[in-house]
Amino acid sequence: MKLSISVLLMILLVAGSCGAEMYRWVGDDGSVTFKDTPPPAAKKRKKTKVYSDADFAPAPSPAAATGAARPAPQRSAPAAPQSKRFTGTIEMYVTDWCPTCKMAKQYIAAKNYPVAIYDIEKDQSANARFRELGGHGVPLILVGSKRMSGFSAQLLEQYLGNE
Secondary structure (H helix, E strand, C coil): CHHHHHHHHHHHHHHHHHCCCCEEEECCCCCEEEECCCCCCCCCCCCCCCCCHHHCCCCCCHHHHCCCCCCCCCCCCCCCCCCCCCCCCEEEEECCCCHHHHHHHHHHHHHCCCEEEEECCCCHHHHHHHHHCCCCCCCEEEECCEEEECCCHHHHHHHHCCC
16 A cells, blocks of 8 residues: 555656756857746847948949049939839959859950959958958849849849840
């Protein structure tokens, strides 16, 4: 009889502990914590900066890249519907060893589009602008406020308003 009461008591104790919830969270310092109580209320979330075109200075014109006098920047009216053609200068951030960069340069040269090409390995200020734009790979092509990572002739023509 004593044995059956002690077995019953053990079963009740084990069953009671199996129903408890466990919480796991990672602290700010990277430490992992396991507890039977929920984690403390989170501190304020970190804010993410969202950039717009106005946050960046306009790119220098191709004439400025060759040392010629730079004309004063002109602000254009807000963009019209998609059917309007782009009339500004295409900006390209490239490297010498990149085959996709070479293909993009050849395509743009064959079409006689105005372009400013910046080698991010030779020009530190171009590299800084490339990083500010969130560039991770080359080529990075800017057509006004539109950006293309890599190169697609069809997408470039679409950005230019030719399609």
